[in-house]
Amino acid sequence: MKASRIAAATVVAGSAVLALSAPAFAHVTVQPEGTAAKGGYAVVDFKVPNERDNASTTQLEVNLPADHPIASVMPQPVPGWKVAVTKSKLAKPLTMHGEKIDEAVTKVTWTADGKGIEPGYFQKFPLSLGALPEDTDQLAFKAIQTYSDKEVVRWIEVTQKGQDEPENPAPVLELSAATDDHHGSASPAAAGTSGRSGQTAAADDSDNGTDDTARVLGVAGIVIGVAGVAYGVLAGRRRTAA
Structure with a gap:
């Protein structure tokens, strides 16, 4: 016995x-290229993995936080994808470089004009953002992922402090302390020259160390x-x- x-x-x-040891459920995330300092500019990458075996990701919609509007939002061209930028009137105008701005980008949508993100791959979608807010430690971006079979996955649930991560968490950008020059890691023009585009095999990503x-x-x-x-x-x- x-x-x-x-x-x-x-x-x-x-x-x-x-x-x-079961691998974490992969979802849409956002990470800065370098740092994302409060009050500064940063290039951030929205990483979108394809989680289906029989469908491709054909569209990504990223909604910018309405409670912390960002005056300058510029997407970097991604081969094989068309991008649409949506602007909306602000309830409270922003002041940037001494000028008042009464509208800001509220949504960026990438749509594949080819195969999209095929099974077993992921894609990065870079955005130049600034000036980042100084009165918060993080920004939540609600994202909507659409597959070729018309399935829609809404990554819109904001993780609450002290609670477990929800099933479909929204991408969250952590902000670092403000720098002396308030320019962070990138200026608005950096979007055209920073970041990497193109479809990348999941096996080549550095995150695979955790999976291994x-x-x-x-x-x-x-x-x-x-x-x-x-x-x-x-x-x-x-x-x-x-």
């Missing part, structure tokens, strides 16, 4: 390793579980034979 209990415990431990670790842990959990079962069976047979 003792050997059987040990085997059962080992199997449970192996299953726990598998559960903990998860796979190794997962295999280790399976091995531990199988070994535990085998040990329990052998121990039981020896006890019976004695």
Whole structure:
């Protein structure tokens, strides 16, 4: 009985390793190229993975935060994609370089004019943003991902402090402390020269280091579980034979 209990415990431990090592559900994210300092400018990349095996991503819609409007928003051209910029009137005008601005970009939409993001690949969509707000630590961008089979995934849920990440979290840009020159890592003109475009194989992304670790842990959990079962069976047979 003792050997059987040990085997059962080992199997449970192996299953726990598998559960903990399962790769995180991939979703649309946003990261700065360099830093995104409060009060400055930054080029940020919206990373869009294709999570389907039988459909391509053909459109991405990114909605900018209405509570923190950004005066300058410029997309970088992405080969194979058309971009549309939507502006709206502001309830409260912004002041930029001494001039009042009564409208700002509220939405940017990329639409594939080819195959889009095929299964097993991801795409980065760069935007130049500025000036970034100084009265918040982060910006949430609600994104809508559309597939070639007409499926729509809404990455619009904002993670609440102290709570687990929602099923479809909105991309969140973390802002660093303001710099002395208030220009951050990029000026408005940097959008045309910064960032990388083009479809990139997921296997080539640096994030795969985390996925590889998860796979190794997962295999280790399976091995531990199988070994535990085998040990329990052998121990039981020896006890019976004695």
